Amino acid sequence: MKKTLMLIAAVTLLVACGDKPQTIGGAKQDASPYSGTGKPYVDAGWKPGDKASWESHLKARGQNSQNEYTKTN
């Protein structure tokens, strides 16, 4: 009888341990930009999914479109 009572008390007390945490989860996981969009409007010259290819492509695009000194001087 005593054992049963203790078991019931333990179960009752431990019920709270099964409570799910209600903390703020934060933002959803975002996909990396180098994984591409799968749409036809992607700039040619790099391979979606390849980080190194995406980085070098973006650097080249930045230099070609923003640094006129490489073209005129």
Add this chain to the structure above:
Amino acid sequence: MARMKFVCDSERCIECNGCVTACKNENEVPWGVNRRRVVTLNDGVPGEKSISVACMHCSDAPCMAVCPVNCFYRTDEGVVLHDKDICIGCGYCSYACPFGAPQFPSQGTFGVRGKMDKCTFCAGGPEANGSQAEFEKYGRNRLAEGKLPACAEMCSTKALLAGDGDMVADIFRNRVLKRGKGAEVWGWGTAYGSRQAGQPDPAAPAKGAKS
């Protein structure tokens, strides 16, 4: 790759607002929201300076620090983005931001204030890359298309530079070394005369002098 950064060259910005227009068009930003705007100092005075301002994607972003619902996140490329499904439109980020980047649409959910909207460095948001949901909430994801932000790519004088921080710094450094500064800049004399802006005109009589 370093962090993605914007730099605006005040010697080149001509206050055309092309960046503002490009941003609004590319991301279909609603009325009343300007993710980017051009600020002019000493407007109308010879030597006035303009810069294009938007979210600077801070390395230690104050908006991120004060957000009570933790809706901000930073990508591996250093772009500060937020999740509109979590944002409660409280406006704390607006008070914390030194650039006035967070914008609040007056229409839509959450009454008159709306969920926060800001520059995404044309990197979309936490929805699937290139999806309709991402476009409607955050605008176009140009980075995932292998392109740079529309504002910088559209800038006619290339005052606004965007991209990898190392590359942007390299372009700007090279520019400053070659062109000089202030009155040394090509075209300064034609535009403003040979006198440096803000300096007294030696030909004009001094104030209070008897004639």
